[in-house]
Each structure stands twice: as structure tokens, then as C-alpha cells.
Amino acid sequence: MTGEEIPASTIPVVEIVEVAPRDGLQNEKKVLPTEIKAELVRRSLDAGLRRIEVTAFARPDRVPQMADAEALLSEVTSDPRLTSIGLVLNRKGLDRAVAAGCDEITAVVVASDGLALRNQGADxxxxxxxxxxxxxxxxxxxIKASVIIAAAFGCPFDGEVSTERVLEVAKGVLDAGPDELAIADTIGVGVPAQVRAIVGGIRQLDADIQLRAHFHNTRNTGYANALAAVESGVTVLDASTGGIGGxxxxxxxxxxxxxxxxxxxxxxxxxxxSTAIDASQVAATGTWISDQLGLPQAPAMLGRAGWFPAP
Incomplete structure (x- = not known):
């Protein structure tokens, strides 16, 4: 740590949700075998990560990277360290997640009609x-049910997504009593001012809901957004080992x-x-999984630059 000592009671505590096995691999072109995905989950657990988005229950013809959802979960759910999350898009996905033994599900609601219709065929x-x-x-x-508002910061088809629109969607999903509400910058266009406005607006709708945020670094604003989210009261952040996932x-x-x-x-x-996580071990896993994907190097930087100050 740097600077003056901070009283332990005032230090923010953030839970990390590891999403490399799902969102990381889902957007990479190369489809990895189930045993490599299971090894990624195990290495993440060994590093201290506990809540992991293992897979998505989607149509195999649409998302071939997730075609082995049930097989993968059968390889890892027996590990008592793991809290497994499955992403679902509809009731059929929920049924598959329950049957496969997921501890939690995250459902997706897209804030913009343009992406909603193209991604899920429904507005x-x-x-x-x-x-x-x-x-x-x-x-x-x-099982616990979270909901993530996708394209909360901008849409590839509709363009700008207003804070008012996101809060309108948030009100609709909060009415169902989610265990957690997440906001996602699906295409990596957001900036901290948007984060503060959206989080502040959601807090006015529900002061007690657990908030989670999912950022992409497409335009080099993802980390600034993550810090802004924490400073605004978000207590759960998604991240992907190695920064994988285009x-x-x-x-x-x-x-x-x-x-x-x-x-x-x-x-x-x-x-x-919220748990002790070995960043160096995570970085080593990031290098390993990037190699499995055939990437020239991991997009994340810590594996190359190292910790400061050096241990």
C-alpha cells in the first residue's frame, strides 16, 4: 500500500467475480477443449478467486465456445471452494443451469432495443x-439470481444510451427482487461520469441492492470506470484473467x-x-490461458510489467 495507513473499518471491500471462463472465452475465436476450461477454473480457485462465471447456457450453434456448458460444470462443481455462476438468456437456459448444478445464475436484460433484438430476438x-x-x-x-443490464453505457446499433433509459430498465428489473444488480459496459464506451450517474440513480431506486459492475477496456477507460464504481458504492466487480475476451x-x-x-x-x-487473491498467480494463469488461445501475449499488463514495488 502507499501513503498513510487507513483505518481497517473505512477501507472499501470489493468482491471479484472471475469471468474469463465465460465472457473471456466466449468472445475469443479459438474454441478450447473442456479440460482446458476446467483447468482455468481450478487455477483461478488456486489463486484465491471464489466466485466464478463458469459458462453460459446458450445455443451451441450461436455460441460454439459455450457448447460444453454441462460437461464443464460436471468437471468443477465438486470443488467446495467454487461458487459457480451460469449466464442465462431465457427460461430454457435457467432449466439447464439448475440441472447442471450452478450455484447462481445471471440473467441478461439489454438496455437498448437495437442490441436486444439482435442478441436475443426480443426487445x-x-x-x-x-x-x-x-x-x-x-x-x-x-439458487441466487442476479440480473445484468447490458449496453448500459452505449449500443453498437442505437448509439447513445441515456442514463434515464438505464434507470428505467433498472426499475423494471428491480421489481423482480434480484439478489444482485449488475451494469455492463458491453462495448467499452463508458466513462467515470456515466458510472457515477448510473450508480447514483440506481441507489435512489434501491438503497440496499448489491451492485456489481462489468467493464470492458475497449477504449482504455475500463479501469477508470472500475475505480469510479467502487468510489460510488459498487461492491462487486467482474474481471477476466489475462484480460482475455475481445x-x-x-x-x-x-x-x-x-x-x-x-x-x-x-x-x-x-x-x-473479499478474499485473499494472489495477483502474481492470476497473472501467470493469464499468460497460460493466452498461450492456449494462441495469442501473442496476454492483453493484461501485470504479467509483463510485474508488481510494484517488487516483492
Whole structure:
């Protein structure tokens, strides 16, 4: 840490959700075998990460990278360290997630109709209605249900997405009583001012909801947005080991913020993580998974630059 000592009671605590096995791999061109994905999950657990978005329950013909969802979960769910999250888009996805033994599900509601229709074949209003059914059925099945508002900072088809629009969607999804509400900068266009406005608006709608944020670093604003989110009261951040996962709407651009780089930022900013995570071990895993994907190097920087000051 740097600077003066901060009283432990005032230090923010943030939970990291590791999303490399899902959002990281889903947007990479190379489809990895199930055993490599399982090894990625195990290495993440060994590094101290505990809550991991393992897979998505999507159509195999649309998302071939996630075609082995059930097989992958069967390889890792017996590990008592793991809290497994499955991404679902509809009721069928929920049924698959429950049958596969997921501890939690995250449902998707897209803030813009343009991306909503192209991604899921239903507009935002219909997705909110579907989420209400998913939330109720997940509760009945005894698993936690989060909802993520995608394209909350901008849409590749509709352009700007206003804060008012995001808050309108947030009100609709909050009515179903999610265990957690997430906001996602799906295409990496957001800036800290938007983060503060959206988080502040959601807090006015529900002061107690657990907030999670998912940022992409497509335009080098992802880490600034993550810190702004923490400073605004967000307590859960998504990140991807190695920074893997491109942006499907911006060819050649980087995708998710890297877990190891985020850990460095949080540590040097006086923010604790909810579990002890070995950033060097995460960085080594980032180098390994990037090699498995055939990337020239991991998009994340810590594996190359190293920690400061050096251990």
C-alpha cells in the first residue's frame, strides 16, 4: 500500500467475480477443449478467486465456445471452494443451469432495443418480462439470481444510451427482487461520469441492492470506470484473467478488464478484496490461458510489467 495507513473499518471491500471462463472465452475465436476450461477454473480457485462465471447456457450453434456448458460444470462443481455462476438468456437456459448444478445464475436484460433484438430476438420490455419469470423460478429452485443490464453505457446499433433509459430498465428489473444488480459496459464506451450517474440513480431506486459492475477496456477507460464504481458504492466487480475476451462489435479491440491489473489498481488505491487473491498467480494463469488461445501475449499488463514495488 502507499501513503498513510487507513483505518481497517473505512477501507472499501470489493468482491471479484472471475469471468474469463465465460465472457473471456466466449468472445475469443479459438474454441478450447473442456479440460482446458476446467483447468482455468481450478487455477483461478488456486489463486484465491471464489466466485466464478463458469459458462453460459446458450445455443451451441450461436455460441460454439459455450457448447460444453454441462460437461464443464460436471468437471468443477465438486470443488467446495467454487461458487459457480451460469449466464442465462431465457427460461430454457435457467432449466439447464439448475440441472447442471450452478450455484447462481445471471440473467441478461439489454438496455437498448437495437442490441436486444439482435442478441436475443426480443426487445428490452420483453426481456424484462422474461427476467421476472426467471427470477421467480430461480427462487423456487433455491439458487441466487442476479440480473445484468447490458449496453448500459452505449449500443453498437442505437448509439447513445441515456442514463434515464438505464434507470428505467433498472426499475423494471428491480421489481423482480434480484439478489444482485449488475451494469455492463458491453462495448467499452463508458466513462467515470456515466458510472457515477448510473450508480447514483440506481441507489435512489434501491438503497440496499448489491451492485456489481462489468467493464470492458475497449477504449482504455475500463479501469477508470472500475475505480469510479467502487468510489460510488459498487461492491462487486467482474474481471477476466489475462484480460482475455475481445469485443464482438469492435474488431481487434481489447475486451474485459484484466483481473490481475484490477487487483493491482485496487491494492494501490487502498481497496481490499473479499478474499485473499494472489495477483502474481492470476497473472501467470493469464499468460497460460493466452498461450492456449494462441495469442501473442496476454492483453493484461501485470504479467509483463510485474508488481510494484517488487516483492
Amino acid at each position: 428490452t420490455k420483453a426481456q424484462i418480462e422474461a427476467w421476472h419469470t426467471i427470477a421467480a423460478d430461480a427462487r423456487e429452485a433455491g 469485443c464482438p462489435f469492435a474488431p481487434g479491440a481489447t475486451g474485459n478488464i484484466g483481473t490481475e491489473d484490477l487487483l493491482y489498481l485496487l491494492d494501490r488505491s487502498g481497496v481490499r478484496t
